[in-house]
Amino acid sequence: MSVADSNGNAEPGDISDLTLKRSVHPASSVKNLFAGVPLNAVNVGLSDNGWSNGHQDAYSSDSVNVDGPTGSRLTMRRVVNDRGAMMIMVCNTKGALIGASVRWDNDSEVYLTVFDSKSMKKIAEQPIGNVPGTSFRGGYFFLDHEENAVAINTDSTFSRYETSGFAARGREAAEYGEPESINEMWRSPVIGGTDPNANLYGVMAVGDEASNPNRSRYWTVVTPDGPGSPTATVTTTVKVLDIAPDGTIVSSSQIDTAGYWTNNTLTADDTGLYVIYNSPEGAEGVVHKYTTNADGDVKLAWSIPYAQVPYVKMGMTNTGSGTTVSLMDHAPSGNKLVVFCDNAEPRTHVCVYKETGGSTPPELIGKVPVFRPMRSATEASPVAFNNTVIVSSNFGHTVDGADGTSQYIPNEPGITCVRVNDACTSVDTVWEAALPINTSFGMPQLSRSSGILYVFSGQWSPDTAVEGTSAPTAEPQYYISAYDAFDGRIIWQVPVGAGYPNTHEYGGIYFDRLDEDGSSSKSLYVGTNRHLVKVTSHRS
Numbered sequence: 001m002s003v004a005d006s007n008g009n010a011e012p013g014d015i016s017d018l019t020l021k022r023s024v025h026p027a028s029s030v031k032n033l034f035a036g037v038p039l040n041a042v043n044v045g046l047s048d049n050g051w052s053n054g055h056q057d058a059y060s061s062d063s064v065n066v067d068g069p070t071g072s073r074l075t076m077r078r079v080v081n082d083r084g085a086m087m088i089m090v091c092n093t094k095g096a097l098i099g100a101s102v103r104w105d106n107d108s109e110v111y112l113t114v115f116d117s118k119s120m121k122k123i124a125e126q127p128i129g130n131v132p133g134t135s136f137r138g139g140y141f142f143l144d145h146e147e148n149a150v151a152i153n154t155d156s157t158f159s160r161y162e163t164s165g166f167a168a169r170g171r172e173a174a175e176y177g178e179p180e181s182i183n184e185m186w187r188s189p190v191i192g193g194t195d196p197n198a199n200l201y202g203v204m205a206v207g208d209e210a211s212n213p214n215r216s217r218y219w220t221v222v223t224p225d226g227p228g229s230p231t232a233t234v235t236t237t238v239k240v241l242d243i244a245p246d247g248t249i250v251s252s253s254q255i256d257t258a259g260y261w262t263n264n265t266l267t268a269d270d271t272g273l274y275v276i277y278n279s280p281e282g283a284e285g286v287v288h289k290y291t292t293n294a295d296g297d298v299k300l301a302w303s304i305p306y307a308q309v310p311y312v313k314m315g316m317t318n319t320g321s322g323t324t325v326s327l328m329d330h331a332p333s334g335n336k337l338v339v340f341c342d343n344a345e346p347r348t349h350v351c352v353y354k355e356t357g358g359s360t361p362p363e364l365i366g367k368v369p370v371f372r373p374m375r376s377a378t379e380a381s382p383v384a385f386n387n388t389v390i391v392s393s394n395f396g397h398t399v400d401g402a403d404g405t406s407q408y409i410p411n412e413p414g415i416t417c418v419r420v421n422d423a424c425t426s427v428d429t430v431w432e433a434a435l436p437i438n439t440s441f442g443m444p445q446l447s448r449s450s451g452i453l454y455v456f457s458g459q460w461s462p463d464t465a466v467e468g469t470s471a472p473t474a475e476p477q478y479y480i481s482a483y484d485a486f487d488g489r490i491i492w493q494v495p496v497g498a499g500y501p502n503t504h505e506y507g508g509i510y511f512d513r514l515d516e517d518g519s520s521s522k523s524l525y526v527g528t529n530r531h532l533v534k535v536t537s538h539r540s
Contacts, residue, residue, distance in 0.1 A: 015501045015530050018078040024492035027070040027482040032451030034485070037386050039065070039448075040329045042270040045145055045205020045215050047090070053142040053265070054088035054507060055381060056445070058207060059327040060267040062383045064511050066521040068447035068454055069482075071537030076480070076494045078502075078531045079120045083111040086527030087442070087507025090143040091117060095168030095512060097525060097532075098149055100139050102131055104401025104505070104529065110138050112151055112161055112182055117512040117523070118168045119176075120534060126161060126182035129154025135225040135317075136506075137201045140265055144205060145215050148185065156192065156200035158220070159247075160185040186247030193222030193237030194256050201225075201262065206240060208270040211292050216243050216250075219273045219290070223261045234261050238275065238290055240298045253297040260286060263317060265324040265381070272301055274327070276340055278320030281310040285320035287340060302361040306351060307344035313377040315397035315411055318343065322379030322394070330354075331386050333424035338362050339384045341391060346373035350382065350389050350418050352427045366427030370416045371395065377412075379506075380443040383453065383485075387420045388430075390453060390485065392440040399503055401529065406475045406500045410460045413438045417488060431488035438490075441478075442526075443508035446485055449520055453483040456504040456526055457493065475499035480509070480526060480535055494535055501530035 041049050043058035050056050050064040057063075084103035091097055097115040102108055108131040114124040128151055131138045141151035147164035162183040169176075191200040199222065206217035223236040236257045242250040260277035267274040272291040279285050284305040291301045308320040316322050321343050328337040338353040347369040353362035370376060375395045383390040396411035415433045420426070437459050444455045458476040465473045479493040496502050509526045523536040 020076040022074045026072045027452045027491045029451030034448035043207035047143040058269045063446035067450040069537035073538045077534045081532045089510040092147040096166035105404045116168045124180040159187040195235040202266045204266040204268040267325045274325040306342040315394045324381040326384035332422035347376040371414045375412045383446045433488040441504045445509040453485040455481045457481045
């Protein structure tokens, strides 16, 4: 257990457990615009909305219909995760947190890990490979209809791992023993594409009942790694595979996309698969929607272009968009909206399109520029729900995970909220939060039933290095922050710790399903480079 300093913060660079209690102003929205609005996302191959993948649901909304920690008394509990940053998490109905943990300073080794959401103890783990330095390949997975994890192994296979049976054992569990191994239910053969330099990058369940009645059909994306090597000659292959219970391929269909590659997660609802692509220097990026025909063959439904830069902006790993495509059911008009951020110069735009159905490309509703000119970038997918999109800045994120070096200079601050009007004809900026404390990391997450936005934030102190010191001495202090999603005000902040071990590089903030009395969850979770962190609110 760590001894906190006089401000309740862990010492810089501390790698230990820590418990911190705080009294705060209760998190309450001035006007919650999200409670009671339905989320119509459907994908029959995924678990319940809110706990199916790294972006929470089939629409990649980065929102969950729970309160989050909204009380006046908070407890922050931080435990060491020796397998690294548990960036992407889901929670099964038995209270087990399932995630992909990555040790950036250990050859980017990836483990599928399971924690008890109550005790914060690790229950099980399974190595699944290594994430390449310029790609997130191998770090993504989803929870399927039976709450088993489908994860990519970095040998271009993917497996179904038995995670449905893991359960929370409670706060009083005294002995856990060594973590169990996770049973591999089946492993696919190597999934290749037309391009010999491409690898299996993403897997997602086919979402509609008619074409996936047995829940055994999967979208796969085979693409080259990273922005440094691909050129106009690269090819990405999208496949639909039928997988037998032993992992063999029963049938497959594929389509090639020449000249494009992707480095973002996949969104698949009951109408098809959405993929956002990077393009070579001088070309536009594109968003593609794929569907299947009556024979089960994959086809391109539509394509829309977007602006990208011919270089990698500071803080990104993409020349194109760093965001996953998000979908929104626009309640006032009944339209389905397609949302993503481009990577334009001098400013990134939030792009909102209206689906028109079939093979007709979506209609542009609006493009809203965000953040400061020439310092505008985001690699954190937006919150996107009903009529609201919230996006955060990542420009200047320079942590070097390979050697555990802290980031000594703040990235550009900025969190921006845009909203679609009721007529679904325009998109406008509603609020901007751009104070220095609003330097953010990873993906903000919205608790819809409370209207509170939870953000991982950083704050820097002046450098106090003296002559002869080889490196700056000031390390950032990191916080979990609660914002009112209605107006962007900060309600409270809870310190997590300082320095590299406490940095939340990528991924989001996640929630368990229910608290101990069966009401809407009062807890959230986040993975830092060396810890799993839980913030819980208690009754006053």
